[in-house]
Amino acid sequence: MKNTIFYTLITLLFLLSCKKEKPEFEIQKSYHTFVIDGHLEECSFRMFTGVFETKCYRVTDESNNTFMVAKEYLKFDTYEAGYRYTVKVLREQKILNREPYQDEIYLPHYTVLEVLKKEKL
Secondary structure: OHHHHHHHHHHHHHHHHOOOOOOOEEEEEEEEEEEEEEEEEEEEEEEOOEEEEEEEEEEEOOOOOEEEEEHHHEEOOOOOOOEEEEEEEEEEEEEEOOOOOOOOOOOOEEEEEEEEEEEEO
């Protein structure tokens, strides 16, 4: 009987002392207000195997920084050319809990949550 209790306690202590593994990555979420110009532009970006040509939105954020976001990384279902949009977006960025592999890049993904203003150009 004493041996059973002893081995049970040892087993429990062993299981509790095991190191908990962190997940490989976490998704960091944040909310932003963007102004999206009224036309798509040709742009290129470098990925693992080369340079890709695509269409991009010209975006200005709340800090007045202007940058390009590839159409594949900004989900905006109701976009119409010829209008300037002020929108609230959700930014999702994959954050690795390990050293990245060579050429491993994770670009942020944006989802339009709400159109705050729509202006005809």
